[in-house]
Amino acid sequence: MDLLESEKVKGNRLAGKVAFITGGTRGIGRVIAIMMAQQGAKVAFTGRSDAGYEVEERLREVGGTGMFIRANNKSEADLAAAVKQAADALGPISILVNNAIASDDVGSGGDSQVDKLETSVLDEIMHGALYGTIWASKHIIPYMRQVGCGSIINISASSSVGAIPERPSYAASKGAINSLTRQMAFAYGKENIRTNTIIVGFINTRSANFERMLGTPHIKEAFEKLVLVPQLGEPADIANGAIYLASNESKYVTGSQIFIEGGALCHQAQPILIMNKGD
Template sequence: MSTQRLSGKVALITGGTRGIGREFVERFAREGASVVFTGRSVDAGKEIEEEAKARGENVTFAAGSAASEDDVRAAVDLAVSTYGSLTTVVNNAAATHLTGPGRPDTKVADVSTEVFDEIVRIGLYGTFWAAKYAIPHLIAAGGGAIINISAASSVLSITGRPSYQSSKGAINSLTRQIAVDYGQYGIRSNAIIVGFTNTGGVEMTKMVANEALMAPVRKTIMLPRLGLSSDIASGAVFLASDEGSFITGVLLPIDGGLTCHLEMPDTASAAALGD
């Protein structure tokens, strides 16, 4: 049996009831961490908790929203009171129900202030509050890891979604600021830049099955497959583990090469055509 890479760690994971967030919860627990995770879906949260406990894992669900400072603070307190300390925070919660095709996070001139505010509140403020209330406990634990989940669209914008992309861009800056301010206490702060990832949900499954839609997406990815939630979780486990103990202030792309190139015509081929 392999050594558990997160044995002895206590992790708070926000937005952990579905998709990549659920993968974080399950992987961290499997790697030996004690986990408190948040989410708005009480039924899903309780189901994940019960399944984990049946496997003998230390997993506790904290119902709540990243849009509520009180809920975020309560989740931090629950992790410490339940498992005795806090060493790791994964800020994954995002207002995905408001962004994407057909949703109200459209273009700057069209998006309402209320929608912009809610998306930024959940993504950016939720990340800020989790870090704010966790940091004293991470210091008390002798250090730890903050892992913020960002997006490729925070560095290379796509059409629409100004609220979501603004929140993720600000999270990138906040990640670096925490690294600078708290590195002296042994706190490492990094962000994962997530590219197109097949999370396996109902909408995503329909999208992936539509090859006309997926063909241009596949062209932006340098590897011969789509990303999976497990790929993102693997990166988070590495950053949370002692293997990542000298890594801080990094924006780590896990995107199959999506952000490593410009989507432009092959200039070498164009030059050859001119001969």
Template sequence: MDRLKGKVAIVTGAAGGLGFAGVRAMAAEGARVVMMDLSSSVHERAKELVGEGFDVAPYGGDVSVENDIAGVVAFAKETYGGLDVLWNNAGLVGSDWIKQDTDVVGVSRDYLMRTLEVNMVSVFLGSKHAIPLMAEAGGGSIINTSSVQAAGGDLALVSYGTSKAAIDYLTKSIATSFGHLGIRCNAVAPGLIPPPAAPEAPGGAHPLEDVAPVKLVLDSQMLAYVGEQADVANAVVFLASDESKFITGQRINVDGGTTGHLPTLSDRRKLAGA
């Protein structure tokens, strides 16, 4: 398929599971993709896709550093001649990091600021430097990775949730300010998206579906199964393509229905014996 044929994209956080899945999906639709990541593994991951026949190029950099962001935008122009799509996807989501993200009393200022720098300021900087280049071409699509964590309060993840809520506002602000230039801006908000299941998993079940924290989320989803990285990647491809040319300023929840119901869903299911 060629829904993104002729388009140039930058994807941040491109070496990670979700970012890499999105890069592959975009490249499979004909896009030429600059893969940005702080991890040196981005070079090996890019080589993997090039070996499959896709047109991608790696770029090492820190999304919280403005010079690095300016550099990747310049690299896209030098390498591919312009920029049509920016997916601001980088974020601090590693398990060791997330475990430290408790509540407003328990989290340090340094932890909060680093989370905001990587998760939210990177979106600000990426958009700031991408918009002028997109405007030269008559428009483009900016996609930001939000999260269902921004939809309501929780007992933990105060830094992460705050950063994602800020992204939701930035998305609307960018869409409002630059729509007249043909630049669209939307967000995708993943729900429960664990790593891919092993191929030998019985009946196609995901091995994490019986883990207590995951089961807790599933009890509050409309759908009774976990999401896949491809589900988010498909939404990103749609928002990057001209199929979504009249959609801007929106947050698309790819969450199995987690945010679409009353908070009493789990209890009502128990009463109904479901």
């Protein structure tokens, strides 16, 4: 498979840094791992499938250094072991991207409405997103203290600030991550450990589900009306934001929410009203 254009840009913005990315085997996490490696970081990334070995190969193809570690974001033991393995192999970690979510649980249909929500679904989604974010941060912050600096980048979602249908658990988990980001920025800022959130909008990850939605004319039209730019986002847009937050360019940025969502959240979803002068 040919490399995407976004996977060919080399640089040294993250030279000398070690990055740990949860959920790096596909979609946004995959591209963040590849592009951070291109910028000079040594990259460890987690996931639950053999797709991680293909991503590992991509890191080598672009001249990067990295490793896939099989780990479940719903397990603190898994994350603690993965963090130690990464640090032992690559050195102390100074970049953490909390990207993993319980995607199978979110897309299962169980996350429907509060009055129909099974506690088991809520638990699974919260463990995969919120708890996993806390656990990965908990075990990596001591390494950031060793280095004397760190950047924690939490991947949130537009549904954390603007509701979408039938996703109460997912929206609640991401809203909690937004609040957690501020708490961690306050707690660790004086140690030169910064924490920020990227609010992600509709991103064409080229997954089968997303391609199916874009193949449905009225759904595609709704997406296009929602965003204010002439195209939908792609994973590289989020990766570029993560690289900025991971680099020294953002040394004065912490506790922030960076919106990368094509302007979808800056307006109300309503018909365009044409007002006559004098009305």
